[in-house]
Amino acid sequence: MVNISEAAYISGNILSGKVAMVTGASRGIGAAAARLFAEQGASVMLVARTESELRKVTEDITTAGGNADYVAADLSSANGIEQAVQATIERFGRLDAAFNNAGIAVHMSSLLDETEEAFDQVQAVNYKGIWLAMKAQIKAMLETAGSGAIVNTSSVGSLKGNAGLGSYAASKRGVNSLTQTAAxxxxxxxxxxxxxxxxxxxxxxxxxxxxxxxxxIEKISAMTPLRRAAEPMEIAQAAAWLLSDNASFITGVILPVDGGLTA
Incomplete structure (x- = not known):
């Protein structure tokens, strides 16, 4: 049974005391999430391929008073993700939360025009990478914190067909299935x-x-009720909430954060 403290519902630091791992943390949504999680009280391990970018984001967090470290890893590799999880435990003692945000896009192309190499690459990172990450993270949570929360990054493209982005959308739909099954x-x-x-x-x-x-961007914004694109921090806010005890009775959900695009 998860112990939910009353303070978790009224504190501004909704991730206070938690150890969180963020993959794809060197830029974009992942970097925004790492900064936000630290601001919300978490100790954060940043994980991505590019060490120079990881170092910069980590330094920004620690300069602002947050608690963070980083490890460079290949997140499409079982050894890479396992080493990153182990580094988190060695540095912070346990794992409470994970935001699996690492992913790649493909160039727009029809099914006939897309190469097998491009298909294999997007599945290896976006789909298999999430599978590998959850295997290592769940094991670590059970062995250290005893419970936990994971948020995976999917896409609105996973919720319907997407001309020109078939393999990308399929990889994200696979993430949805993995998420719900693991839940x-x-x-x-x-x-x-x-x-x-x-x-x-x-x-x-x-x-x-x-x-x-x-x-x-203008075309999609015209179809979006809020008539604009999101800033990375707006996506990170949703992930932070789902990882917090404020979302203690929510699991197995694929939450659109899309300005109403799928409404």
Missing amino acids: IEYGPAGIRINAIAPGTTLTEMIQQWVAVDPDI
């Missing part, structure tokens, strides 16, 4: 597992699509 399997052990499905967000990933279609 069922490990809910009895006190581990909550959810996913967020961001809509258009102003990150480097969307800029790759802008290079192909310069008007894509």
Whole structure:
């Protein structure tokens, strides 16, 4: 049984005392989440491939008074993710929360035009990488904290067909299934597992699509009730809430954070 303190519902620091791991933490949504989690009281381990970018974000957090460290790792590799989880435990003593945000985009192309190499790469990082991460994180939570919460990054593209982004959308739909299955399997052990499905967000990933279609942000915004794209911090806020005790009775949810695009 998870012990939910009354203070968790009234404190501004909704992640106070928790040890959180953030993958894909060197830029975009992941970097915003790492900063936010630290501001909300968590000790944060940042994980990504690029050490120089990780170091910069970590230094920003510690300079602001937060508690953070980083480890560079290949998140499509079982050894890489296991080493990152072990580094978290060695540094902070346990693992309470994980935000699996690492992912890659593909260039827009039809099913016939996409290469097998591109298909395999996006599945290895976006789909298999989440599977590997949850395996290592759930094991660590059970062995250290005894309970925990995980949030995986999916996409609104996982909720329907997407012309030109077939393999990307399929990888994210796979994340949805993994998330809900793991929530069922490990809910009895006190581990909550959810996913967020961001809509258009102003990150480097969307800029790759802008290079192909310069008007894509405006086109999608026109179909979005809030008529704009999200800032990375707005997506991070949703992840922080789902990882906090304020979401103590929520598991197995794929939460659109999309300005109403899927309404």
